[in-house]
Amino acid sequence: MEDKLKGYKGKSIDLLKKYKIEIWDIIQITTYKTQLEGIVMPRSEFSAPNFIEIKLENNYNVGINVSDIQNIKKIGKREANYKFPEREFPYNEALPMVQLLGTGGTVASRLDYTTGAVIPSFTPSELYSSVPELAEICNLDCEIVFEILSENMKFEYWQKLAEKVKQAVDSGINGVIIGHGTDTMSFTSAALAFMLKDLSIPVVLTGSQRSSDRPSSDAALNLINAATVATSDIAEVVVTMLGSPSHDYGLIHRGTAVRKMHSSVRETFRTIDDIPLGLVRDRKIKMFNNNYTKRNESETTIETNFEKKVALVYFYPAQRFLNYANSKFQLFTV
CATH class of the missing domain: 2.30.30.520 (SH3 type barrels.)
Structure with missing residues (x-):
């Protein structure tokens, strides 16, 4: 039962x-x-x-x-059919190896039309069935790190992700994609950007604003664009999401400067107080800003220490919450 x-x-x-x-x-x-x-x-x-x-x-x-x-x-x-077409992800020694780390959310999936169920695709063969274009961009290794709603992301998960990226770098992986729910994606990208020191390969966060059971879903295009960026010369933590409502290109945002601006608009991610690093269209990248760290041979290290008793509190006239919070939780307020 x-x-x-x-x-x-x-x-x-x-x-x-x-x-x-x-x-x-x-x-x-x-x-x-x-x-x-x-x-x-x-x-x-x-x-x-x-x-x-x-x-x-x-x-x-x-x-x-x-x-x-x-x-x-x-x-x-109504029974759902979970069987995927058997299509082995082809290995091409001429293509770079990319690791896809899953944290929850649906990076790619298929719709069971009998029940309306969105069935996750995560093994290489499943992803190849869902998004066959990936095999023309890279070889793919997949791992589910955890499955959570992005609003439940916390320090410990960021630390584990940083450790997984470090392991990928040390193993010779050419790029990392992190599938992530969109609500807190910018928090994770910023945290990883600060934790990963001397990063030598691309780390690309992506997700989808529209579920894969919707005709307007951006999941497949975002994944294709993320794979393109993960094989590029950008050695930073970035977010790659749809750049227009027309599904024709994605934008590359620096992980420390990106923000989600709307709950449902597909092109919701924006670079704040700057321009995006670049644009990816038809598996080609056009850089807007050449001031970025390029792929290199540096030894990537991680710093995962966090002080949890820190809060950003907006103050209003006659507000007494700061004194209350500090006395109750011993917070360091900014």
């Missing part, structure tokens, strides 16, 4: 068991305020425990807090 309720735990799994509901069941949920109908979706093991996730007929996913549910009725079932 546990496999049939993948990712559910706590009160949510108890409620589903009570009504004998499994993943891929079509259900009708009655809450105190409304009635919803959809397909029960699997969840990540890191997801909040008190929610049931369903895919509505309009193809959007919603999470319902179990405390709001009055009744669940099973209507039918």
